[in-house]
Amino acid sequence: MTTTLNATEEQQGSPFALSHLDALESEAVHIFREVAGEFERPVVLFSGGKDSIVMLHLALKAFAPAPVPFSLLHVDTGHNFPEVIEYRDRTVARHNLRLHVASVQEYIDRGALKERPDGTRNPLQTVPLTEAIQQHRFDAVFGGGRRDEEKARAKERVFSLRDEFSQWDPRRQRPELWQLYNGRHAPGEHVRVFPLSNWTELDVWQYIAREGIELPEIYFAHEREVFSRNGMWLTAGEWGGPKDGETVEKRLIRYRTVGDMSCTGAVDSDATTLDAVIAEIAASRLTERGATRADDKLSEAAMEDRKREGYF
Incomplete structure (x- = not known):
């Protein structure tokens, strides 16, 4: 048959x-x-x-x-x-x-x-x-x-x-x-x-892994001095942070997206390799901008x- x-x-x-x-x-x-x-x-x-x-x-x-x-x-x-x-x-x-x-x-x-x-x-x-x-x-x-x-x-x-x-x-x-x-x-x-x-x-991270594309190291877990503002870990700098009452501490973090330091938040992470980053993203329920970009939170239609x- x-x-x-x-x-x-x-x-x-x-x-x-x-x-x-x-x-x-x-x-x-x-x-x-x-x-x-x-x-x-x-x-x-x-x-x-x-x-x-x-x-x-x-x-x-x-x-x-x-x-x-x-x-x-x-x-x-x-x-x-x-x-x-x-x-x-x-x-x-x-x-x-x-x-x-x-x-x-x-x-x-x-x-x-x-x-x-x-x-x-x-x-x-x-x-x-x-x-x-x-x-x-x-x-x-x-x-x-x-x-x-x-x-x-x-x-x-x-x-x-x-x-x-x-x-x-x-x-x-x-x-x-x-x-x-x-x-x-x-x-x-x-x-x-x-x-x-x-x-x-x-898709972007899987493609980076497949193609062996080099990235800035801040996309992987590293120790950095940060402070908390509106639920996000921000980097201290000349732009105006931290303010009174905001305490700087050293944490193991990485960045999911990169932009202006004043509005780009880091996430707690121990992902130091591409495979670990991919696994972390696959388990996330927040988009990278929703989780780490303060400028998008200014209004619903920012x-x-x-x-x-x-x-x-």
């Missing part, structure tokens, strides 16, 4: 079937190549955080053995973790890339921006970012945002149109059926591009409000 396999069974048993990570990688590589074919002046946002590191790794793969045909852009708050800035500069030098830095501190020094009472500079990134885009005439800007991070980001398409003021209007979202991306834009407008939209935090103004 002859048994006939259905299409699903054949695909699962096929040596040519893509794994989950292979499919995500293939999609991201396709997006990078699509942008290279559609746009004149793309740029990749690169902060030295894990998502931008994975995004750069995918860009290097997409165009190898040729160099990446895009420059990099970092909006530097001036309150970044030193380990991450060192990693950023080392990576740029290793791959012979061009890095543009938009400095929040420069805007503060010349009076174009004012420090916030809470000391956080994440919301202050919008003006330097949008002006850098306008100055260099970037028409496509790659970001490492993922839909699983936060509900406003879950609304966004892979190709997300911004108007001439870099503002986002959810009503102007375009359909993306069959991975067909519409990059049309009027003069002065640009498109934000998210190659990792369909990835999860766990991220969406900032995106409408031009933030990533």
Whole structure:
């Protein structure tokens, strides 16, 4: 008696079937190549955080053995973790890339921006970012945002149109059926591009492990002086912490996400290896931003409000 396999069974048993990570990688590589074919002046946002590191790794793969045909852009708050800035500069030098830095501190020094009472500079990134885009005439800007991070980001398409003021209007979202991306834009407008939209935090870490990608050490458990504020472990620094009544203590912690020191919290952890980090994330019930980003807790619509103004 002859048994006939259905299409699903054949695909699962096929040596040519893509794994989950292979499919995500293939999609991201396709997006990078699509942008290279559609746009004149793309740029990749690169902060030295894990998502931008994975995004750069995918860009290097997409165009190898040729160099990446895009420059990099970092909006530097001036309150970044030193380990991450060192990693950023080392990576740029290793791959012979061009890095543009938009400095929040420069805007503060010349009076174009004012420090916030809470000391956080994440919301202050919008003006330097949008002006850098306008100055260099970037028409496509790659970001490492993922839909699983936060509900406003879950609304966004892979190709997300911004108007001439870099503002986002959810009503102007375009359909993306069959991975067909519409990059049309009027003069002065640009498109934000998210190659990792369909990835999860766990996908990112599993891909880092598979590819052997180097990361800044603060993503792994280490002893650090921190203090507690609103249920989060924050790093002491010139930005204004700790305040009266907030006690600094040394704890074994690591960071799930990296941003401005004033609003990026650490988590208690003894995960010193990739396997241990992956196991920790698989057991977590909080997103990385929900667990460690104070700037997202300012209001229910904090991220969406900032995106409408031009933030990533």
